[in-house]
Amino acid sequence: MARWMYGTDNYSLPCDGMVMAMLAHSVSMLLIKVAITNGINKYVMVAYSYSLSTIMLLPFLFFLHRSKRPSLTLSALCAFFLLSLFGSSGDMMTYAGIELSSPTLASAMLSLVPAFTFVLALIFRMEEVHWTHYSSQAKVLGTIVSIAGAFVMILYKGPTIFAIVSDSSNKLQFSPQLNWVVGGIFCVGSSLVSSMWYIYQASVAKKYSSVTVIVFFQLLFSTILSVVIALIKVSDPTEWKLKLDMGLIAILYQAIGATLIRYTLCTWCVHRTGPLFCAMFKPLGIIFTVCMGAIFLGDDFNLGSVIGSAIISVGFYALVWGKYKEESNIENLGSSSHNAPLLQYVA
Numbered sequence: 001m002a003r004w005m006y007g008t009d010n011y012s013l014p015c016d017g018m019v020m021a022m023l024a025h026s027v028s029m030l031l032i033k034v035a036i037t038n039g040i041n042k043y044v045m046v047a048y049s050y051s052l053s054t055i056m057l058l059p060f061l062f063f064l065h066r067s068k069r070p071s072l073t074l075s076a077l078c079a080f081f082l083l084s085l086f087g088s089s090g091d092m093m094t095y096a097g098i099e100l101s102s103p104t105l106a107s108a109m110l111s112l113v114p115a116f117t118f119v120l121a122l123i124f125r126m127e128e129v130h131w132t133h134y135s136s137q138a139k140v141l142g143t144i145v146s147i148a149g150a151f152v153m154i155l156y157k158g159p160t161i162f163a164i165v166s167d168s169s170n171k172l173q174f175s176p177q178l179n180w181v182v183g184g185i186f187c188v189g190s191s192l193v194s195s196m197w198y199i200y201q202a203s204v205a206k207k208y209s210s211v212t213v214i215v216f217f218q219l220l221f222s223t224i225l226s227v228v229i230a231l232i233k234v235s236d237p238t239e240w241k242l243k244l245d246m247g248l249i250a251i252l253y254q255a256i257g258a259t260l261i262r263y264t265l266c267t268w269c270v271h272r273t274g275p276l277f278c279a280m281f282k283p284l285g286i287i288f289t290v291c292m293g294a295i296f297l298g299d300d301f302n303l304g305s306v307i308g309s310a311i312i313s314v315g316f317y318a319l320v321w322g323k324y325k326e327e328s329n330i331e332n333l334g335s336s337s338h339n340a341p342l343l344q345y346v347a
Helices: 002-006 009-037 042-063 074-100 103-123 134-155 176-207 211-233 246-273 275-279 282-297 303-333
Strands: 160-162
Touching: 009 042, 009 074, 009 103, 009 246, 009 282, 042 074, 042 211, 042 246, 074 103, 074 176, 074 211, 103 134, 103 176, 103 282, 103 303, 134 176, 134 303, 176 211, 176 246, 211 246, 246 275
Parallel strands: none
Antiparallel strands: none
């Protein structure tokens, strides 16, 4: 995929890293669904996961590249806190969305990240649109199509393509159809926050080059935020007790695979290639989640999910194609890198 888009081997390692990150995220979504269905509180799970990730990364902070790190300033700490706010908010929304809908829907909504990134860049005048250029038309059309596909998935479930045995133990707050809609809205919100995270991550990585420090302070601040929220939302002390069950497995995986490893991979890849390249791999999450959900959970897959996923993917790759053509034109014109739009950023 990287060679098709960029025609160079410089992106081979980031390509492999993002494939691993998407696979880790897809497994995470399935485990979240199973753990919540089996009774673990989502706020408690987030708090424990972030806490364990922070503790595990702490030793590396003292030994890796200490002599090459930039000085830790107040502005850097504020930037790390804002990154953690985006990251933890997105995770909370994802957990809520998966609880009310399905891992498949949550994974499909991740493909909205490039579209939201493009819209935010336009709002803040970090990206330009030239309506007479095919590349700009493709970006705008791709954004609209992607968002339309998301609404199709949320508002239309359609008939089930392959049947499952439903788990009635899942505690839903609304009717099944309303749960699906509300869960989809949470997942869209998570994608919006994730796009903010990718954009700001690229800016922070340019100013502060130590990936280990960036990830550690993100996790530390996310731990503080998630623990405070959990203490407010969870009043029953028994919900904090851990048992040898799927909840503990989910927490361990969230801490190691979905948080520590995925955060490190995404931060490193954004630092190497920029946010758009990393966002390009989001549709892989749909494939991974659908396949694993069908095999391990017997998760249902509806006609609306098929249609919506296809529409989102078409819009997604239209946006990426438009961006690729725009970058090619910039290179051909010999433009300097500091005049390139935000989404073309390479740290």
